[in-house]
Amino acid sequence: MDATILVPVGLGLTVIGAALGIGKFAAAAAEGIARQPEAADKISGAVQLPLFLLEGVAILAEVFIFLMLILQ
Amino acid sequence: MVASSTDNSGLTVLEQVGPNIIHHVSNSDISHPIVHIPKLFGIDFSITKHVFMLWVVAIIVATVMIYPIQKYVKSNGKEKSRWTIMIEYIVEFIRDAISGPNVGPKWIMTWTPLFLTFFFFILFANGIGMIPIFDLIGLIDRFIFQTSPDSFINHLLHGGVTATGNFNVTAGLATITFFAIIVAGVREHGFIKHWKNLVPHGLAWPIYFILIPIEIMGLLVKPFALTMRLAANMTGGHIAILALLSLMAIIGEMFHSAVAGIGVAIISIPMSVAISGLEIIVVLVQAYVFTLLTAVFVGMAINVHH
Numbered sequence: 001m002d003a004t005i006l007v008p009v010g011l012g013l014t015v016i017g018a019a020l021g022i023g024k025f026a027a028a029a030a031e032g033i034a035r036q037p038e039a040a041d042k043i044s045g046a047v048q049l050p051l052f053l054l055e056g057v058a059i060l061a062e063v064f065i066f067l068m069l070i071l072q
Numbered sequence: 073m074v075a076s077s078t079d080n081s082g083l084t085v086l087e088q089v090g091p092n093i094i095h096h097v098s099n100s101d102i103s104h105p106i107v108h109i110p111k112l113f114g115i116d117f118s119i120t121k122h123v124f125m126l127w128v129v130a131i132i133v134a135t136v137m138i139y140p141i142q143k144y145v146k147s148n149g150k151e152k153s154r155w156t157i158m159i160e161y162i163v164e165f166i167r168d169a170i171s172g173p174n175v176g177p178k179w180i181m182t183w184t185p186l187f188l189t190f191f192f193f194i195l196f197a198n199g200i201g202m203i204p205i206f207d208l209i210g211l212i213d214r215f216i217f218q219t220s221p222d223s224f225i226n227h228l229l230h231g232g233v234t235a236t237g238n239f240n241v242t243a244g245l246a247t248i249t250f251f252a253i254i255v256a257g258v259r260e261h262g263f264i265k266h267w268k269n270l271v272p273h274g275l276a277w278p279i280y281f282i283l284i285p286i287e288i289m290g291l292l293v294k295p296f297a298l299t300m301r302l303a304a305n306m307t308g309g310h311i312a313i314l315a316l317l318s319l320m321a322i323i324g325e326m327f328h329s330a331v332a333g334i335g336v337a338i339i340s341i342p343m344s345v346a347i348s349g350l351e352i353i354v355v356l357v358q359a360y361v362f363t364l365l366t367a368v369f370v371g372m373a374i375n376v377h378h
Contacts, residue, residue, distance in 0.1 A: 049364075052301075056300070062304060
């Protein structure tokens with residue numbers, strides 16, 4: 001019962017955090033486009049960058065956890 | 073996978089599945105390269121599977137892209153083929169939606185070729201990774217030609233097909249982004265002012281002690297994230313597909329009957345097809361994301377608007 005049993009739990013928590021963040025972002029973007037359909041392009045453009053940075057955070061966490069599992 | 077396994081050394085299927093999947097996704101071993109090239113300056117330049125795929129993708133992209141575009145340019149706009157029209161649609165999309173709003177009208181013609189190169193290279197490299205051509209060649213070789221295990225065809229079977237699934241390849245692409253950001257900033261603002269633009273001006277002076285290390289770390293983390301995002305997305309999809317396909321062998325081993333394994337194929341193969349469909353979407357999206365983020369980072373170096 002060493003500490004490596006908690007590594008997949010950490011991965012699951014990271015994925016939950018990233019999914020919640022991306023979901024809130026997508027919801028805000030959808031609401032903004034619903035209020036002002038003319039600004040659809042600008043809103044999409046503004047939302048894309050934080051979206052992919054957040055996805056990158058989730059993937060970085062996944063990579064580090066994979067490394068931890070491999071190097072144990 | 074069937075054709076490339078050379079011996080079943082008495083391990084159970086469950087023990088063989090893991091290393092088999094890893095071998096199918098990662099690069100071939102440097103000690104058994106496809107073409108052996110001696111060491112230059114201490115670096116082994118032998119051609120492994122991913123290096124071979126890089127050259128194949130580069131040749132395919134060059135012939136498929138450069139030749140029709142040159143024909144179009146030399147004939148002064150009398151485009152004949154539908155393929156040129158499709159290339160033109162993608163080029164205009166990248167120029168107007170990715171390059172223009174981020175880089176600004178002054179530098180759009182300087183940086184759009186770089187973004188286009190990134191987009192088409194990553195798109196083709198990811199897409200060719202989805203085609204199991206070497207498995208097919210291995211299957212034909214195993215049952216029809218039966219060449220020796222040392223032949224060129226059998227050497228081609230070790231390792232994965234997706235060149236951009238290797239984080240060294242994507243690290244090379246991200247290094248180009250890193251230097252592109254510096255070059256863009258230096259050309260617009262001058263050498264010293266580009267580095268001064270890292271942090272916003274007009275803040276109280278103690279904040280700079282924390283802000284400057286954070287910004288320098290951000291300078292390095294952004295290309296690192298580009299690297300890992302592309303590499304992890306490409307290998308992850310392939311590992312999922314291979315794990316589902318291995319389910320047939322695992323169930324066959326667990327119940328000690330081949331019929332059970334083939335019966336699982338009713339679940340396993342449609343799910344693999346579905347995930348392959350998802351993979352195609354991921355291929356397109358990851359090429360787009362890499363290009364978009366490169367354009368955004370270059371644009372942030374040119375138009376500093378903290």
